[in-house]
Amino acid sequence: MSAVLHTWGQNLSQHVHLHCLVPGGALGDDGGWHGARSHYLFPVRALSRHFRGHLVSGLRQAATAGELHRVTRPGDVDDQLNALMVTEWVVYSKDCLEHTDTVVRYLARYTRRIAISNARILAVDDRQVTLRYKDYRDRDRRKQLVLDGEEFVRRFLLHVLPKGLMRVRHYGFLANRCRRRRLAQIRQALAVAEVTPDADSAASDPEPTYTCPHCQQPTLRVIGTLAPRRPTCGRPPNHREQRYRA
Known part of the structure; x- marks a missing residue:
């Protein structure tokens, strides 16, 4: 899969999540392509609960090893993790068989953008910043938000990634070390030719x-x-x- 990190919400809040483009199948040891039996690679509800259990288990192991240094109150780790386990986690999964190009372009925008575009900033003065945002909890209504200058800068800096943290990662047969070889095997298994840019159209670009x-x-x-x-x-x-x- 290809995973793109997205850290912000419409009001510049810290809303960390991943957008993942997952192939509907896998390359088998026999060199053949094994497609999913349905439009979805995994059942959405099962994937949500597996992700919740996997992450909570990792946090519990880190707490046991003393790696959660900010949690100091006795019993706080168990209380928080138990609360997480009784909450339904959301993994939104949707097939894109008919809109593949649109989905790829949608994810591509996140690889270079950060937090807010200039078009959403309506006004700036010596004290405040006024921005436009979409309230998804209120039927996607467009609203205005006024922030103090310091608060605007604080929220913006929440989305500047630490040095060395990659915004885009590729896994499986899309990983850098094996992508060229694996994709050639998949194309052969699917009897699909590699698509190359049209030389004629490139030459006609004035x-x-x-x-x-x-x-x-x-x-x-x-x-x-x-x-x-x-x-x-x-x-x-x-x-x-x-x-x-x-």
């Missing part, structure tokens, strides 16, 4: 590209040319600046 000075890849494109209103820094009046994007 937009010029420029090599990025940092990654040395041809990913820069001109999106506009800015002419200064007056000469600056000793530059001649006809000097023009170009803006790029990757």
